[in-house]
Amino acid sequence: MSVEVYYDDDADLGLIQGRKVAVIGYGSQGHAHALSLRDSGVDVVIGLPAGSKSRPKAEEQGLRVLTPAEAAAEADVIMILAPDTAQRGLYADAIAPNLAAGKALFFGHGFNIRYDLIKPPADVDVAMVAPKGPGHLVRRQYVDGKGVPCLVAVEQDATGNAFALALAYAKAIGGTRAGAIKTTFTEETETDLFGEQAVLCGGAAALVQTGFEVLTEAGYAPEVAYFECLHELKLIVDLMYEGGIARMRYSISDTAEYGDLSRGPRVIDSRVKEEMRKILGEIQSGEFAREWVAEDEAGRPNFAKWRAEGAAHPIEETGQKLRAMMSWVDRPITETA
Numbered sequence: 378m379s380v381e382v383y384y385d386d387d388a389d390l391g392l393i394q395g396r397k398v399a400v401i402g403y404g405s406q407g408h409a410h411a412l413s414l415r416d417s418g419v420d421v422v423i424g425l426p427a428g429s430k431s432r433p434k435a436e437e438q439g440l441r442v443l444t445p446a447e448a449a450a451e452a453d454v455i456m457i458l459a460p461d462t463a464q465r466g467l468y469a470d471a472i473a474p475n476l477a478a479g480k481a482l483f484f485g486h487g488f489n490i491r492y493d494l495i496k497p498p499a500d501v502d503v504a505m506v507a508p509k510g511p512g513h514l515v516r517r518q519y520v521d522g523k524g525v526p527c528l529v530a531v532e533q534d535a536t537g538n539a540f541a542l543a544l545a546y547a548k549a550i551g552g553t554r555a556g557a558i559k560t561t562f563t564e565e566t567e568t569d570l571f572g573e574q575a576v577l578c579g580g581a582a583a584l585v586q587t588g589f590e591v592l593t594e595a596g597y598a599p600e601v602a603y604f605e606c607l608h609e610l611k612l613i614v615d616l617m618y619e620g621g622i623a624r625m626r627y628s629i630s631d632t633a634e635y636g637d638l639s640r641g642p643r644v645i646d647s648r649v650k651e652e653m654r655k656i657l658g659e660i661q662s663g664e665f666a667r668e669w670v671a672e673d674e675a676g677r678p679n680f681a682k683w684r685a686e687g688a689a690h691p692i693e694e695t696g697q698k699l700r701a702m703m704s705w706v707d708r709p710i711t712e713t714a
């Protein structure tokens with residue numbers, strides 16, 4: 378492999394067990410990191426604002442919860458797992474005043490460092506431990522004695538020990554059981570943003586909605602269109618997940634495979650590839666980050682409008698009706714209430 382991968386034997390858990398860690402935020406990633414750090418023998422404190430909805434959850438799990446400023450003041454290692462858009466203000470108000478030489482500032486995603494929204498002083502370590510999976514999977518794998526692979530990066534090595542400390546942290550949350558891949562803040566941030574915009578979230582959602590629109594506008598039943606364009610996507614993605622595109626093609630019929638090979642490149646054509654390159658350019662130049670920060674500061678007017686339009690798309694109503702017929706699907710509380 379062209380990347381450097383580190384496993385349990387490469388990491389010294391004692392390095393993180395000897396430090397006090399503040400996990401700021403207790404959402405998807407925060408709860409997984411905090412509980413697994415604690416179960417790995419690390420002294421953990423949670424930082425959450427006084428009115429945070431996450432406070433009772435953390436306290437019920439037996440964790441000590443302070444304000445972000447109090448937690449940052451007590452800790453040697455401060456892991457910021459609040460939403461990306463909240464991190465700049467959180468850093469300025471609660472963390473920066475409580476940093477001291479030799480402390481370490483950790484992140485689960487590089488956005489705020491890559492785009493200079495947070496500028497830590499030169500005498501602290503700045504590193505990232507970013508599991509490549511949602512927090513609930515990270516925690517479940519840890520409890521099962523396994524782990525989710527993670528990315529590890531160092532932006533600033535003030536102590537000379539930043540990478541070893543980040544690896545120790547990755548070991549404490551199960552990451553080095555599966556493998557910790559060394560990267561940079563720039564590579565992690567730019568590829569993560571590109572993946573979620575062009576392929577995983579933006580690309581996939583638009584592909585599904587457009588396919589559904591083409592079938593229903595041609596007079597086919599929305600229920601049948603839903604199965605073909607959304608429901609079965611999971612079956613296909615599961616096959617790709619297990620063994621790549623080749624495994625998926627091995628499992629589907631020859632008719633489907635011929636359609637895939639001959640028609641797929643017409644859907645995702647050179648114009649789409651050119652648009653993907655443009656999207657990557659906006660990420661690399663910082664244009665996307667500037668746009669998103671301005672949108673957030675303006676109260677997210679476009680975000681709210683687009684989110685509402687997405688929720689009102691006819692595929693959602695059809696899906697809600699059909700999922701109620703699927704006893705095996707874990708539906709969100711909003712659909713079952």
Ligand SMILES: NC(=O)C1=CN([C@@H]2O[C@H](COP(=O)(O)OP(=O)(O)OC[C@H]3O[C@@H](n4cnc5c(N)ncnc54)[C@H](OP(=O)(O)O)[C@@H]3O)[C@@H](O)[C@H]2O)C=CC1
Pocket residue numbers: 401402403404405406407424425426428429430431432445457458459460461463467485486507508510511512
């Ligand atoms: N979700 C994921 O699977 C992944 C996330 N990441 C990264 O991890 C980081 C955290 O994301 P994620 O776990 O999804 O976040 P969530 O939205 O799930 O959770 C955010 C947590 O931060 C708390 N919070 C909100 N505002 C503040 C604040 N000002 N100060 C302190 N705490 C605050 C929230 O509390 P409250 O309940 O009160 O809102 C909540 O506990 C991000 O950098 C993200 O990019 C990286 C890899 C995957």
Ligand SMILES: CC[C@](O)(C(C)=O)C(=O)O
Pocket residue numbers: 510511569572573577578
């Ligand atoms: C794919 C979305 C993601 O990048 C993730 C879960 O990794 C995110 O920012 O939520």
Ligand SMILES: [Mg+2]
Pocket residue numbers: 569573
């Ligand atoms: Mg991601």
Ligand SMILES: [Mg+2]
Pocket residue numbers: 486569570573
């Ligand atoms: Mg992301």
